[in-house]
Amino acid sequence: MSYKIILILLFACPTWAQKSDPASGKVIHLLTMEAPPYMSTTLPEQGAAVYALRQIFKKNGFELKVTFTPYLRAKILALKKDSISGFFPAAEENITAGYVLSKIMYVTPWGFAERKDHPIQWNNPEDLLPYKIGNVMGYELSRVLAPAHKKKKFQIENVSSDELNLLKLANKRVDLAFIDATMLEYLIKSSPQLRPYQNQLQINAKIIRMDEYGVAFKKTGKGKEHLNVFNKIMNKEEFHRLVELYFKTHLQN
Template identity: 35%
Template sequence: MLKVNALCLGLLTLSLPLKADILNLTSLEWPPYASEVVEQQGASVAVVKAAVEAMGHELNVEFYPWERAVHLAKNKPDYAGYFPEYYFEADDLLFSQSIGTGPLGFVENKSNPVTWSSLNDLKSINIGVVRGYVNTTELDNMIANQEIKAVAVTSDSRNILKVAGKRIPLAVIDSNVLDYLLKSDPDIASAKDKVKMNSKLLEEKDLFVAFANDENGKKWRTIINQGLKKIDSEAIMKRYFSK
């Protein structure tokens, strides 16, 4: 009788789910990829949430201005990391496998389109960027070396308005972000008929979760990477944008 009870107890223990942990990440207002005010908190959040839940855990995302989101993720143990981020070399960060992609290029004024074949063609003009954002390796290196003149602002919306007002000819932006803002942001409604994406993309950029390079970050990166193998992140992104 004791053996039977012990066996039943062992089977019951095996059938119980493991205790769910909560992954705390920071992010920014960057719709349609991440935002407090859009469905599912954005396409990138939907992917990460699906990956976390596939591993039996929960996701909590807190939204801040971008530079603060990065600072908190790197310096506060309450957070394991931040997202969505482009990959770059960093000793204090660990990057997940790709959680999706985004087409990065330039927004331009419709009445003054810019033709270019390499970034060297853009050395004579001012290019808008968002302060704290990673762009492409080549562009960021050329900006750092002062080969390209960059004008930094605090948001994509500000850059769109500057391009619409012909204060700068180009600004770096993700085409999905531009499309969303032109349709949804009343503050840039006046720019809707004045700007468009430049015909040449900079790069189709992979998006990642950036984790702090510590034991907690390593743990959650492993969990996310395993979860990503269990879901179809591309299908989740496609479904989201099709809406």
């Protein structure tokens, strides 16, 4: 599964015609998390999504400032800091009080990673009861298991990162690992720890859902102002071109 196939970009608004001087101090400060290849402090330009957003903001006279922090902390920290306008990526399901979701940026498939020598067939959440499932803290695994998880006790082991989750899977400490399919493909090719297992891991045949992501802007102050800016300047074709350019430049094998 290629990055181009997985990344479905849904920007539909025309580019904002109003341009301004980037040196005018118009800074949009957002929080994000480690989620390569889209966002990462270890990648060139801080990842594909950050690169694309920054280029579009710059073209329209704004500077994008990005701070990395654990995902659960981002929701709280952004509300406390007047200089921060919001956090990304955000989906409708994880928007909390005080935020509003922007236009959708992209859609990505989620599923379970599994070992090729131990593929798992399942149709209903109850079919997963016999298996240990790895989950990164902050991911919405409960949506996959609901409403069954309210009645059944699933074997869920929370970890701090996708890389650690996949290592546990490769070493047979869990049977499945909940993950973004794009991230699975990226990590097994790029992580020195996971590269030895790249021919042993795969995405489960059942794609669970397609998640739609945007930016969660605060409802007050700069957040409200920057939400309007964001929704006006985003252009589907331009964002798509920039992300594909990033993948071609930085992530080709």
